[in-house]
Amino acid sequence: GAVVSQHPSWVICKSGTSVKIECRSLDFQATTMFWYRQFPKQSLMLMATSNEGSKATYEQGVEKDKFLINHASLTLSTLTVTSAHPEDSSFYICSARGQGRWTEAFFGQGTRLTVV
Amino acid sequence: QQQVKQSPQSLIVQKGGISIINCAYENTAFDYFPWYQQFPGKGPALLIAIRPDVSEKKEGRFTISFNKSAKQFSLHIMDSQPGDSATYFCAARGRGTASKLTFGTGTRLQVTL
Numbered sequence: 001g002a003v004v005s006q007h008p009s010w011v012i013c014k015s016g017t018s019v020k021i022e023c024r025s026l027d028f029q030a031t032t033m034f035w036y037r038q039f040p041k042q043s044l045m046l047m048a049t050s051n052e053g054s055k056a057t058y059e060q061g062v063e064k065d066k067f068l069i070n071h072a073s074l075t076l077s078t079l080t081v082t083s084a085h086p087e088d089s090s091f092y093i094c095s096a097r098g099q100g101r102w103t104e105a106f107f108g109q110g111t112r113l114t115v116v
Numbered sequence: 117q118q119q120v121k122q123s124p125q126s127l128i129v130q131k132g133g134i135s136i137i138n139c140a141y142e143n144t145a146f147d148y149f150p151w152y153q154q155f156p157g158k159g160p161a162l163l164i165a166i167r168p169d170v171s172e173k174k175e176g177r178f179t180i181s182f183n184k185s186a187k188q189f190s191l192h193i194m195d196s197q198p199g200d201s202a203t204y205f206c207a208a209r210g211r212g213t214a215s216k217l218t219f220g221t222g223t224r225l226q227v228t229l
Binding site (some may be wrong): 113 | 150152157158159160161162165205209216217219220221223224
């Protein structure tokens with residue numbers, strides 16, 4: 001399958017700082033990227049959907065000023081957690097999908113964020 | 117109407133046995149049904165997927181059975197192996213490139229020796 005690279009795999013940051021997570025599609029053009037958050041032993045919770053060159057669409061309850069998403073190119077999307085707090089600690093996962101009704105969505109390896 | 121209900125929450129199967137995970141959906145607009153496998157600390161990986169015009173799809177030891185009228189689909193893992201121990205998520209998606217996946221709650225599978 002296609003490769004989606006997410007970086008970093010884990011990050012520890014101090015409370016009040018911002019953290020940027022990158023998601024790259026390595027061998028296909030990702031017209032749509034999705035960002036998820038996953039708590040331990042729970043399912044994936046969609047945070048936002050972004051299309052290249054457009055503003056992201058956030059799910060209800062997700063603060064768009066706190067979780068900044070940029071999808072500037074067909075191969076790169078970034079999630080910036082601004083002014084992080086301990087409650088933002090979680091596993092963040094990106095997913096990328098190309099065009100077409102039957103195209104698969106491929107997932108990155110996830111980023112474990114710990115805010116101390 | 118957007119929910120996908122998944123059961124069981126956890127499953128213990130002996131090596132060589134059959135693991136069966138079930139999902140049900142309400143939204144008739146869903147037209148793509150994938151299953152994902154996730155190991156601890158990793159992102160989900162696509163295992164197998166089915167479209168609603170097919171009642172069964174098999175890839176190796178993994179089979180999806182799909183019942184459109186009942187709005188149910190299931191994953192069967194034949195000859196389960198300890199390496200299959202992971203969390204499995206069913207999902208469903210509507211039409212459109214930007215359509216989002218709706219995930220089930222997940223099933224933690226443990227295959228014992």
